[in-house]
Amino acid sequence: MLNYKQLHYFWAVAKAGSIVRASERLNLTPQTLSGQISLLEDALDVALFLRVGRRLELTETGRLALTYADEVFQIGSELEEALRSRPENVSIQFRVGVDDAVPKSIAYRLLSPATSLTEPIRLVCREDKLVRLTVELAIQRLDMVLADRPMPAGTNVKGYSHKLGECGITFFAEPRLAAQLKQPWPQVLDTAPLLIPGKEAAVRGPLMRWLDLRQLRPRIAGEFDDSALMQAFGQAGIGIFIAPSVIAHEVQREHGVAVLGQTDEVTEQFYAISLERRLTHPAVVAINDTAHRELFREARKPSLAS
Template identity: 85%
Template sequence: MLNYKQLHHFWAVAKAGSIVRASERLNLTPQTLSGQIGLLEESLGVALFLRVGRRLELTETGRLTLSYADEIFQVGNELEEALRSYPESHFISFRVGVDDAVPKSIAYRLLTPAMALADPVRIVCREDKLVRLLVELAIQRLDLVLADRPMPAETNVKGYSHKLGDCGITFFAEPRLAAQFKQAWPHILDSAPMLIPGKEAAVRIPLMRWFDAQQLRPRIVGEFDDSALMQAFGQAGIGIFIAPSVIADEVQREHGVTIIGQTDDVTEQFYAISMERRLTHPAVVAINDTAHRKLFANLYPGSTHKANRQN
């Protein structure tokens, strides 16, 4: 079994650049430190350092070992911090990754029910590219990933995609920009300045196909991985932009923009990706239930939600 004390001594020397400097920081003699590293190399059966003159340089194996040691001790520091801040009352830890293609408003609405459980929940939310979040999910650093697509088939991660809902898209423009266009919907988009989601967004390809089907040639003036940044540019009047119809009223109110049209021929989908086939984590169950009963209720019988639309 790996001796973590010896690994820490190796890590300290690699970071300090010399045994003498590391021994001063660890309050150990250089002889003790050198002996510990020798024992580690012997147990691993590899050389971790090469002596070049008076300097120590990492071998290729040493650099690999250092990368793992960095991660091991970072996780150790996170554990210490988590234990120091652990409250006296019990709480449920909920670690969720949000694909950066998911609008922040949608993510907020999906995650809010988890904070309303009877047992207190501490949420740790991380935003990144989907592929990196799935790696974190696979090694159990995350309990859930929110994404705008199901788990890609080519991903070498065993997980399950739970559809939360979908909706059409709505087109917005700053009022003075909207007033410049007199054509009927959807021809208003032809040759108009357009802000579109980046290539990582699942809605990108269906949107471009819809433009072709409608024989529309908008003038693409910006592409954005971050939907919030796209909305900021749209609010400034740089171009027309889209958002999921389920949050159309909120986007219009918060950004002071005008709805110029809507289509259900292009949809945005949202998924909860987990390592479990059946949802059992109480926070995940709350998210799933609320998504179906409230946020995307228009997809189910008895719904009264109507999306804004101009024809």
């Protein structure tokens, strides 16, 4: 079994850059530290350090060990902090990864039910690419990932994708830009400046195919991984932009933009990805229930727009 005291000594030396500096911080003799690290290397049958002149350098195995040691002692610090908290101040920590392709307004609307539970919830949000978030989920540093697509195919992470809902998309333009566009919908998009989601956004492919099917050739004025940044450029009049139809009124109100048109032939889908096949975490259950009962209820009704 791994000796965690020896691992801590290795971690301290790797962080300090030398045995002497680490020994001063730990109030131990250099000989003690050196001996304990040698015991760790013998037990693991690996070399963690190479001596280069008077300096110590990590081997490839040592760098790998340091990555894991960082996580071990970070989690240890979090555990210590949690145990030191007074019971009356303890709340359930709900750690969520938000794929950066998910619009901020949608993320807020989906996550807000978790903050209204009887038991207090401490919401911790991390935003990143979906692939990296699923890795964090796999090592249980996240409780849930909010994404615009199911778990990516081919990933080694054993997780489950719970569909929260889907809706069509609405096209918006800054009022002065909208006034310059004289064509009816959807021909108004032809040759007009258009801002599109980045290549990793699930809606990107269906949007481009829809435009091609209707023989619409907008001028791509920009593409954005972050939906909030795309909306900011759209608000500035750089180009037409899209957003999920369930937040169309909110986008209009917040950004002062005009609606050009809407289609249900292109849809955005949203998923809660978790390690649970059957949802049991109270916050995830609340998010799932509210999404189906309220946020996406109107989107399930037939629409005449196209």
